[in-house]
Amino acid sequence: MEKQKILINGERLKQTLELFADFGRTENNGVTRLAFSDEDIRVRKYFSSLCRELGMTVTQDDMGNMYATLQGMENDKPPVVIGSHLDSVEKGGRFDGVLGVVTGLEVVRTMVENGITPKVPVVVANITNEEGARFEPSMMASGVISGRFDKSEMLKSTDKNGISFGEALKNSGFEGKEENRLKEAAAFLELHIEQGPVLESESLAIGVVECVVGMVCYEIEVTGDSNHAGTTPMPLRKDALFAANHLISELRQKMRQLNDRLVYTIGRMNVSPNIHTVIPNKVVFTLESRHQDTETIKQVEEIIQTLPESSGKEKCEVKATKLWDRDTVWFDENLVRSLEQSSKMIGYPYKRMVSGAGHDAQFISTYIPSAMVFVPSVNGKSHAEDELTSWEDCEKGVNVVLQTVLDLTIN
Numbered sequence: 001m002e003k004q005k006i007l008i009n010g011e012r013l014k015q016t017l018e019l020f021a022d023f024g025r026t027e028n029n030g031v032t033r034l035a036f037s038d039e040d041i042r043v044r045k046y047f048s049s050l051c052r053e054l055g056m057t058v059t060q061d062d063m064g065n066m067y068a069t070l071q072g073m074e075n076d077k078p079p080v081v082i083g084s085h086l087d088s089v090e091k092g093g094r095f096d097g098v099l100g101v102v103t104g105l106e107v108v109r110t111m112v113e114n115g116i117t118p119k120v121p122v123v124v125a126n127i128t129n130e131e132g133a134r135f136e137p138s139m140m141a142s143g144v145i146s147g148r149f150d151k152s153e154m155l156k157s158t159d160k161n162g163i164s165f166g167e168a169l170k171n172s173g174f175e176g177k178e179e180n181r182l183k184e185a186a187a188f189l190e191l192h193i194e195q196g197p198v199l200e201s202e203s204l205a206i207g208v209v210e211c212v213v214g215m216v217c218y219e220i221e222v223t224g225d226s227n228h229a230g231t232t233p234m235p236l237r238k239d240a241l242f243a244a245n246h247l248i249s250e251l252r253q254k255m256r257q258l259n260d261r262l263v264y265t266i267g268r269m270n271v272s273p274n275i276h277t278v279i280p281n282k283v284v285f286t287l288e289s290r291h292q293d294t295e296t297i298k299q300v301e302e303i304i305q306t307l308p309e310s311s312g313k314e315k316c317e318v319k320a321t322k323l324w325d326r327d328t329v330w331f332d333e334n335l336v337r338s339l340e341q342s343s344k345m346i347g348y349p350y351k352r353m354v355s356g357a358g359h360d361a362q363f364i365s366t367y368i369p370s371a372m373v374f375v376p377s378v379n380g381k382s383h384a385e386d387e388l389t390s391w392e393d394c395e396k397g398v399n400v401v402l403q404t405v406l407d408l409t410i411n
């Protein structure tokens, strides 16, 4: 049976995104809207007012998460939730996070103007401090409501001026009750910009996200011996940096053979004593690697754990310590299929893909069936003022979410 296609208003979506970008817009058309800054508090009020205009009720929980609810026919049933975050990094873009919240708003607007009363409530959520740009860690509030982070610890997190998250929350006027936290729900849907180059490079508008990839991070310490850079002959040196260099080449050689979707990064390196006339006696670097299959991550760990205890001609000591790891989070297969169906039905080319970055949905998925949709990032850019997703692609992404929400709430 041919279903009637209901689509969102693309022009209104664009206008709404631009209006939201006015809260903290930077000189170069980016956005700075740190959690519970003036800009964040103002955009929260604005978001509230738009939701109330639609007849929604707005509540907050004890982490300042906001939930705007459109009543359904059976309001004791678990709702369908659409959400993301309104906070940004310093000099971030106009799309990261806010797109997922505005998606919810536009979905509800479309339902209301089409006279649709959903079977169950539809909730639009703004999750506090996703970026962790002002108060670490990132995904703080979704971490608390999903039981991953300890709330009292989080309240103590301070910004660079010594203001704690707890104080900022209290002063914001957005501190609500713990009983208002997002509990049971039929679905949590998050539309987000890809923040990578894959969709653009394949000319696809929609990515249906199956999982957030697991990762592991090691710290590798190479110890040599410091001495005078002029008087010590090369064969008599224990140069920790040359040894680290050998080691890194070897690691790269081995890891590139594992799987072509494996990514690995040496993002931090400290050289001691870091003086140009002294042979380095210590190099400490991190090796972080991400892949969706536990087996591949295990192979990475095997490579790291079987590194030789002393490296290269320099005979430096090598020690690897695991800092932390995170398992792959798989999204709800039924929702993933439903999002694929929606893309197919509207006629948008899509692919299933993985997320290399973390998102609130990954924590929320531990207790609510969740899934995500990605739309392309121009040049793969994000967390920058020139972060960009075309209006057409934003519109397509929201239409896919709308279709899935309609499937979940009216059929």
Ligand SMILES: [Zn+2]
Residues within 6 Å of the ligand: 085, 096, 097, 130, 192
């Ligand atoms: Zn984000």
